[in-house]
Amino acid sequence: MDGPVKTGVLTFHRCINYGSYWQARCLLDGLASFGHDAVLLDHASARVDRVEWRCALRPVPGQSGDRAAYRAKTRRFFEAFQALPMSPAFPLDAPHAMERYDTVVVGSDEVWNLSHPWYGRVPLFYGAGLNARRKIAYAASIGHHDTQGGLDGNLSRHLRGFDAISVRDDASASLVGHALGTQIEVVLDPCLAFPPGPEAGNTTGSPYLALYGHGFSPAFAEAVRAWARRRGWPVVSIGYRNEWADRHWIEAGPHEFATFMANAGAVATGFFHGCVFALRHRRPFVCEGSWYRGTKLRCLMRQVGGERHLLGPTPTMHDVATLLDAPLPSHIETRIAALRRSSRRFLRDALHVPAVA
Known part of the structure; x- marks a missing residue:
């Protein structure tokens, strides 16, 4: 130039x-x-x-x-x-x-x-x-x-x-x-x-499952809750109220959101950028599609080779555990x-x- x-x-x-x-x-x-x-x-x-x-x-x-x-x-x-x-x-x-x-x-x-x-x-x-x-x-x-x-x-x-x-x-x-x-x-x-620079703050705190989104199906909610209970982790909902979460951080701003996602032990979401931030920080994650967000979630998962992370309509705790108990596959990072x-x-x-x- x-x-x-x-x-x-x-x-x-x-x-x-x-x-x-x-x-x-x-x-x-x-x-x-x-x-x-x-x-x-x-x-x-x-x-x-x-x-x-x-x-x-x-x-x-x-x-x-x-x-x-x-x-x-x-x-x-x-x-x-x-x-x-x-x-x-x-x-x-x-x-x-x-x-x-x-x-x-x-x-x-x-x-x-x-x-x-x-x-x-x-x-x-x-x-x-x-x-x-x-x-x-x-x-x-x-x-x-x-x-x-x-x-x-x-x-x-x-x-x-x-x-x-x-x-x-x-x-x-x-x-x-x-x-x-x-x-x-x-x-x-x-x-x-x-990607933005490191957002992680104090990563020595107690682990938690980050929940981002709303309108989740009862089957998804129960499967995610069951996995978190087995792990002994609280489900912390950011930005929105989900009655089945253990804690809520509704008032978090955008920078607090970034730190929260960076420090999560795992992520459950129904939102496009919930998946994006999980991928950005290499966090195990599961997501649920909807009529409003299903198209872009499917496209993103195809892009990065993460189709398994977009769960079907009746997920079980075993389905969730298969994905959240393991680190992200290396092929996803290679694709990204x-x-x-x-x-x-x-x-x-x-x-x-x-x-x-």
């Missing part, structure tokens, strides 16, 4: 969600590793804020209570947001007010989820109105959106304006590839491609290392960063 490249990252950077925070943070770190001093594009919308905060204060459908804990969690996220590099704010629905950038990187997260309840079909995430010389998509995802309907013509036209596109799962690659008539590369989520190299290569080439000899 002849000089500094003004780079913006367009993503869901103010969501009260551990995965959303860390994928944004890690993508900034990845860009920094290539010499780009990137900022998050601070799109603002009162409409989005209202629904985001309402969800943050009552994130589990049908569950009431814990409002003070969820409020404390939300405040910790606001504090973490303040430390991230941000562009001057501009209206989500009026992107012409944003500054000019040499490069904008769109992603990761479900930025192309047409069914997202408050960001779905916002043209900006498809490149419409981006004030940038170059547009790149890194690890974008359609999330749980049904691919049968395809992309409409306007969105496909916007995507054709990108200089380089990658996605983080097979379903997204199929939808976007079909719309554009080309093969789309699948890359790692930024939390695995550009190869994917990390190819993911970094995609972004380096897309940014036109010379390869180091």
